[in-house]
Amino acid sequence: MRRGIxxxxxxxxxxxxxxxxxxxxxALAAEPLAADAxxxxxxxxxxxxxxAMLGYVGAFFTWMALLRHAPIGPAFAASHLEVVAIMPIAMLLFGEEFSWVRLCGALAILGGILCLAADEAHGPA
Structure with missing residues (x-):
């Protein structure tokens, strides 16, 4: 079960x-941005x-399946790992810049996920 999650x-x-x-x-290929046909x-x-559309459809169905088995608090937090994972990918592919503020934000997200997961592992007080 845990492996599946x-x-x-x-x-x-x-x-x-x-x-x-x-x-x-x-977005890059469709520049310049305009609100027209x-x-x-x-x-x-x-x-x-x-x-992008297939990614969202796949994410939707995967999320629905996960919610049947995973606790909502840690699951919701862990579902935001893409914010952390996409940063180095964007740096490599798009030349986006590194900043210490972004690194601190990524570490805060990871810390929050770990805190929620640890709390869930200990169960109710």
Missing amino acids: VFGFLLLLGFDIAAQLGFKYA AWLLRVAAHPPIYV
């Missing part, structure tokens, strides 16, 4: 990362937007 979270993380990368690539057509013409 860990696998599910890794799968969720993969779907979320795929969605974020798909959106980023589609031509811009929507530019977005629709780029395959990364479909990767």
